[in-house]
Amino acid sequence: MLDFTLDDVAYLSGDDGRAALDAVSSLGFTDATRVADIGSVRTRFGDRTAVLVETVLLRRRAAAKFSEPGAWLLTDEAMQQATPEPVAAHRATRLAGAVVHDVTCSIGAELSALSATASMVVGSDVDPVRLAMARNNVPGVPVLRADALAPVTRSAVVVADPARRSGGRRRFDPRDYTPALDGLLEVYAGRDLAVKCAPGIDFDQLARLGFRGEIEVTSLAGGVREACLWSGGLSSAGVTRRATVLDRTGVGTETVTDAEPDDCPVAPAGRWIVDPDGAVVRAGLVRHYAARHGLWQLDPDIAYLSGDTLPPGVRGFEVLDQIDFDERRLRQVLSAHDVGAVEILVRGVDVDPDALRPRLRLRGGRRLSVVITRLGTGRDSRAVAYVCRPTH
Incomplete structure (x- = not known):
């Protein structure tokens, strides 16, 4: 590097x-x-x-993160941490019209998005090289050298993206971020604050650190990208968790919050099985998503959902067969369906799809999907395999 x-x-x-x-x-x-x-x-x-x-x-x-990176100056580490352009644009939309200070502006990825929506934006960072790159990448936006934990603005909305890598290695404890998350929460207590965090951050630990706002988990093109912490002044009333689903272009296809109903029954599989977007699962909003779309859970502790109709635009798996999971029996059923290629999805069962696939010795001409999951708990627990036709 x-x-x-x-x-x-x-x-x-x-x-x-x-x-x-x-x-x-x-x-x-x-x-x-x-x-x-x-x-x-x-x-x-x-x-x-x-x-x-x-x-x-x-x-x-x-180019995988930015639509026009042809004139940008970057470092490898800064590019790895930079927010993908559609996700940054989504955050900027939530801050439209505000005066915003990006206190960890790095090479300017967030500044570029914020400059399109904020009434005024300023950036700061401790790294002089990245600041020089930001001046090149986002000309016209003022940037200055400053420590994020030593505030240089008074009333601006603060945006922070703490570094979660050191020497190429990930840091999982938010107190080990640079700057530390607990430090950011303390220094900017009482101010509007948005902090980008790793999507796998421990929500319970956030509460122990004193965070009381909204956690928004965002996915882009099917992949979970981040968890953003929004302080109380930037949150919607009654919302503590939000899942935002963006398509490849950054258009929001779905937003689910914990302020919505979560009345969701548990029942056997209907016509379709739905594997909710990772943002919905990570935000703990599977039941809320199911209630919105008239779906139900196959098991109260497993994220797979089922229904007789699919939510608009959602990939689904039409159930053709259901068996108690057994490799030999599954091989026979797939052979009977003339399957030669199979996609395997697993939740709650210790099965490695890549190891299982060659053992099935498929020779047919069709491509189907197999959803393997656990139903029940304790002595009543069993593994079930659903042979399905995917919508796409």
Whole structure:
């Protein structure tokens, strides 16, 4: 991992550096050409080779997060932590019209989104190199060097994205974030605050740290991306947990909160099985989601839902067969359905789909899905397999 310097940023953001980046970006850097391409860059640009090649490769990887990363300056660690553009845009929408201070602005990913919605936005960070990159990436937005735990604004809404990696390793305890989450909550007590956290953060630990606002879990294109903590002044009345589902373009397809009814029965499988979006599951809102869509649970402790109709736009699994889970019996049923390829989904049962799939020795021409789950508890517990036809 390359450590950029202020001199590197000054060069890359200047006319000579931009021209050099244009030239280097035309090279493929494939497995077959990488050595020759780097040699070509070294011949033309000498000591600037490393920062030029690294920047071009980082921009290519950043295309998975940003729609137009072609002029951005980045570091590897900053890019890994940067919020995907659609998720940042969603957060910015919730802060539309506000005066916002991003106290951990890094290379400017959140600033870019906030500048489109906030009435005023300012960024700060302790890292001078990332600040210089932010000035290049989000021109026109003021940024300054400041410690997030030493406030330099008084009334602005505070947005923070504490670092959750050190030396490439994840930090799971929020007190080990940089800056520490407990420190942020203490320093900005009484102010409007939004803090981006890892989606797997322990909700009970947040309560022990004194957080009393809303936890919003957001997914993008089916993958859970983050948990954002919203202080009381930024939360909706009566909401402590929210699941937000965004499609690939960042359009919100569903929002569920714990202020909604959660009256959800438990019953045998109907026509369809539904595996709720990960944001709904992680936010603990499976029952609320089920109640909204007229679904029911197969088991009170398992997230799979069932119903006779599918929620609009949701992928479902139409039940064709149901058996008590047994590999030999499952192999026979799949053979009877002429299955040659199978998707295996598992909850509550110790089954490795990748290990099970080859043991089924499928030879047919159809592709179906198998949903394996536990029903019941204690002596009444049993593993059940549903052979299903997926909607897509």
